[in-house]
Amino acid sequence: MDKFGLEMTITHQPLGFSYGDDVTGPMPEIRTLEQIRPSLRNPDCTGPEQVYAIAMDVARLADRQELEKRMLLFGVVTYAAGTLGDEPVRSQGHVHRISQHSGWSPPELYEIWQGKAIIYMQERVEDDPGRCFAVLAGPGDKVLVPPGWGHATISASPDVPLTFGAWCDREYGFEYDAVRARKGLAWYPLVQGNHIIWQHNPHYQPGRLxxxxxxxxxxxxxxxxxxxxxxxxxxxxxQFISRPDRAAELWQNFHP
Known part of the structure; x- marks a missing residue:
C-alpha cells in the first residue's frame, strides 16, 4: 500500500494491518457485529463477526513530531467483505466531538485505497437533517466531510473489502448518542443485487438525498x-483539519 504514501499491508484473517519498517501505528481496534447492532436498520441481522478494523495514529516515524505539533492524526480502516443482512458493511454513523483546542467539531478527509465506498453525510443530526449527500468514491478518490456533519462510510463493493485512510484531528472523538436516538442517520443504505438503494429513516423529517x-x-x-x-x-x-476555524469562510455553504 506504499502507493498511498505509507508502507502498510492490509490483512483480512484476522482483520487488520501490518506496518513497514519506517511506519508505526497501534494494534487495530476491531468493531464487532455485536457492538454495532444498535445502529443498524435490522439489529438482528447476520453478517461477518468482525465488521471492521480501525487504526488511529498511523504515521512514518519521521513525521510523528510534526503531526503532534499540528494536532493531526492519520487513521486507516479496513472493512470485512460481505453484508450485514440486507445492509452493506458500514460504520455506525457519528458526529465528531468538539475539540477543546479549536472549539470546532473537526472535519475529516478520506482517501479510498481499495474497494468502493459511499461516504454518506448530512448537515445535522436533528429532526431536520438538512442537506444529505451520498458520495460515490473509488481507489484514489478523496472525500471531505465538513465540521459538525453526521456521516458514515459504507462499502459499495461486497466482494472487495473496503480500505481507506483519513486525516483527522488528533483530539478526535465520536458522538453516537444523537444518531442512535434516531435509529441511525437519515437514510439507510440497502443492498439490492449489485446496487445500493436508499430507504428514508422515518425518525427524521422527509427530505431528499x-x-x-x-x-x-x-x-x-x-x-x-x-x-x-x-x-x-x-x-x-x-492545517484546516485540526484548525477548521482558519478556513471558516470555506465551510459556509460547503458542497461535498
Missing part, C-alpha cells in the same frame, strides 16, 4: 496526489 461523485476541493489546496504524500510534501496543507 443527493448522490454525487467526488470533486477536487481545490479551494483547500488539495491535489490528486495521495493525501499522506501531500502532508510529506507540505506539512501545513491539512
Amino acid at each position: 443527493q448522490t454525487i461523485t467526488p470533486r477536487r476541493y481545490s479551494e483547500f489546496g488539495i491535489t490528486d496526489a495521495p493525501i499522506y504524500q501531500q502532508f510529506i510534501d507540505d506539512p501545513a496543507r491539512f
Whole structure:
C-alpha cells in the first residue's frame, strides 16, 4: 500500500494491518457485529463477526513530531467483505466531538485505497437533517466531510473489502448518542443485487438525498496526489483539519 504514501499491508484473517519498517501505528481496534447492532436498520441481522478494523495514529516515524505539533492524526480502516443482512458493511454513523483546542467539531478527509465506498453525510443530526449527500468514491478518490456533519462510510463493493485512510484531528472523538436516538442517520443504505438503494429513516423529517461523485476541493489546496504524500510534501496543507476555524469562510455553504 506504499502507493498511498505509507508502507502498510492490509490483512483480512484476522482483520487488520501490518506496518513497514519506517511506519508505526497501534494494534487495530476491531468493531464487532455485536457492538454495532444498535445502529443498524435490522439489529438482528447476520453478517461477518468482525465488521471492521480501525487504526488511529498511523504515521512514518519521521513525521510523528510534526503531526503532534499540528494536532493531526492519520487513521486507516479496513472493512470485512460481505453484508450485514440486507445492509452493506458500514460504520455506525457519528458526529465528531468538539475539540477543546479549536472549539470546532473537526472535519475529516478520506482517501479510498481499495474497494468502493459511499461516504454518506448530512448537515445535522436533528429532526431536520438538512442537506444529505451520498458520495460515490473509488481507489484514489478523496472525500471531505465538513465540521459538525453526521456521516458514515459504507462499502459499495461486497466482494472487495473496503480500505481507506483519513486525516483527522488528533483530539478526535465520536458522538453516537444523537444518531442512535434516531435509529441511525437519515437514510439507510440497502443492498439490492449489485446496487445500493436508499430507504428514508422515518425518525427524521422527509427530505431528499443527493448522490454525487467526488470533486477536487481545490479551494483547500488539495491535489490528486495521495493525501499522506501531500502532508510529506507540505506539512501545513491539512492545517484546516485540526484548525477548521482558519478556513471558516470555506465551510459556509460547503458542497461535498
